Amino acid sequence: MSQRQVLQVFEQYQKARTQFVQTVAELASRPQNIETLQNAGVMSLLRPLLLDIVPTIQQTAALALGRLANYNDDLAEAVVKGDILPQLVYSLAEQNRFYKKAAAFVLRAVAKHSPQLAQSVVDCGALDALVICLEEFDPGVKEAAAWALGYIARHNAELAQAVVDAGAVPLLVLCIQEPELSLKRIAASALSDICKHSPELAQTVVDAGAIAHLAQMILNPDAKLKRQVFSALSQISKHSVDLAEMVVEAEIFPAVLTCLKDPDEYVKKNVATLIREIAKHTPELAQLIVNAGGVAAVVDYIGDSKGNVRLPGIMMLGYVAAHSENLAMAVIVSKGVVQLAIALSEEPEDHLQAAVAWALGQIGRHTPEHSKAVAVANVLPKLLNCYLRADATEDLQTKSKRSLKNNLQKCVHLPALEPLLHDAPPNILKHVVGQFSKVLPHDSKARRFFVTSGGLKKIQEIKAEPGSALAEYVNTINNCYPEEIVKYYSPGYSDALLERVENFAPKS
């Protein structure tokens, strides 16, 4: 046998390896194949190929492994148990950039599933290697490394702290300043993942000077980048007043509001979240947002969007209104209540209705003026309906009840209270009747109207336990009217009359 024939065997083998690994990588990109691949024992076949002498085969094997690990956590666990990670980490420092990218992809895919898997990635020393990759010249490698770091950090505070301790934050901040959009996007998302756990972590990110660079990118035309930027800013500002003030000091304010009109839904949602996180801290910050016209913009945004995207806007209105009556008035003046009423009737989902109910409660609890604004929007019957609905969740029930209570205790707008007399349960009725008992003794017109609209009759039909607050209120109302009228409207009066007719003996 000639030498060539011998060598041909080797060549064939190499070709076959290449082809095998490429095909596996391609097959692994479709989820429906993965089950079959795994059953065929692909993991144990790919592992030696990671050590192959041909770099292309190594890279493609890493890619295939990454795709497999990406699929579900069982496969990711198989990668961890197969002792593949230390080797990948080792080669992250050694190999060329293509291999680094693929290896970082595998680490990302493994770390994505659960905190335990991410911890195992950290345990094999991946963080240092990934941080070194962030210093690489190639943007693709940086991107892959930032992505993996973000996925590791997103699980819990400990992992995020580990990422911070590895010194990733300054490099991620540098990555934001790179010209490549995708790199910026991923670095911003990684920063957001790091900040979200605790004030200390957020402070670390702020200390690295991230806010100024993030604030610069607010007006970037790329929607996906904006999503991540706003998410990062809101994660920073959610922790404490100081952090929120630092975000505000980056002069984001009038500029952010334009993004509420962005065509992309997630951008809108993240912007609203950012505004909410800032507004919730102090009255001063809320006032700043109100003065910048933020409430009007948010109200418009609630009107424009549907479903879950509305939620942060609704909560923002609630937070702003909760701070002081002045701010609540600002919300009312910006037509927030009307928009909330629309949202309450449009949204079928319970958690959104609960949020709207909460926000309305915060608006109406300050003064009669406020609660009148809420009552005029015809919200109270809807809230009552939310409370009484059979399929309402417990959260919705408690929220709508508290909201009703807050509003009713301040409300002196009697026409809005009338309908509640007819179908409110006793625990709500108590507050309604209480309001009537406060207003009627001092208002003759209202007394008259109360009789003609049938309210008095309804009051007489209430069976209040003697000695309870409700009975006292009913008594107070009855005292406002002459006795005959009260009797006339009490149930069973006709029987009493008939009895009198029977007992009456005609004279002569």
Place this chain on the structure above:
Amino acid sequence: MAAMVRLHRQTDQIVEESYQRKNEAENQRDKEFVAALKVQAWFRGSRTRSYITHLNSSANIIQKRWRGYLGRRHFRVLVKNSVLIMKLNHYNEKATKIQKMWRGYYIRKYVFNYHSRKRYLEALQIKNEIVRSELEEYAEQQEQIAYRKREAQEAKKREYQARKYHFLISTEVIPGIFNSPFLPYPSEKEYILRSVKPLVHKKKKPEKDPYDPVCRSYDLPKPMQLPPLPEKPQGPFRDPSDVQKQRYKPFQQTLRVSTSYTALEEARQAMKAEEWVTRLNDNTFVPFSKKDQRYEPMLHTTSQYGHLPFGTHFYREEFLDKHIVPQVMSMAQVFHFEVEILIPDGIHLKVHFSNITICIQIIFYFR
């Protein structure tokens, strides 16, 4: 004496009388006793009663005085307290009035100024309107940009379609399908087809690297063409003698000719041979017959407290009487023994015995 006679005459009468009196006294004695008792009882009783009444009235007087004193004292405190409360209420009322006025004034002046609130809310409404209109404008602008983008894309698509179906254009002689001879003028499509050039099919180049999922996006930049060289400089030239020398220099074999024809192969062979000899294999050799047999260290060379230098320091048993039966000698001991025998011949010997053959040769040598 007469008296005496009189008396004497009256003696019986007197005795009679005395008896009578005595009897009467005897008869009345019980009665009198009871009466005296009654009188005494009454007297004593009334005396005691009057004494008790006296005591009672005295006690009443004391109590009256004392109670009066206490009551007056209590009343004084009560009056003092109620006056205090009255004063307190009065002053509180006044203070409330002052506070009310002050608070009202202060809040109206500094905290809740109705007019400034009203002005603020009006200003806020105006601001809101401004923000709304600005946002509206911005949204419209965005919409227009998107619309223009979409339009451009569609135009491009249309043009591409027209170029793709350019063959449907009518020629001088044969009307195309968009140019019906029965219509007064050709359809719009025909004009579009006329305005574009047909699509030229590019020749498909075979890809150099048919599949490399990772490398594709990050090619190194292609080498640019080098800039043209500047014109050749004229002179100064070399010394003519130098040139002459170069021209007529003796024939020199090239390196290729002067070296052996198969030098490269030889060198390769030599390198290969060297590599073959020095080829290293890091893997620990695992016999395939007994795969899972673990390495067992020797009992002599290891102990719980570390390595025993057996065979290097201790050549023989230290405690000979340790075993009853003589032990089999180890190889090192054999060598040692033989060397010890041979040394008395007077030849100094320093050889490290590591091999049986060497040992045997040495033995022969000394014989």
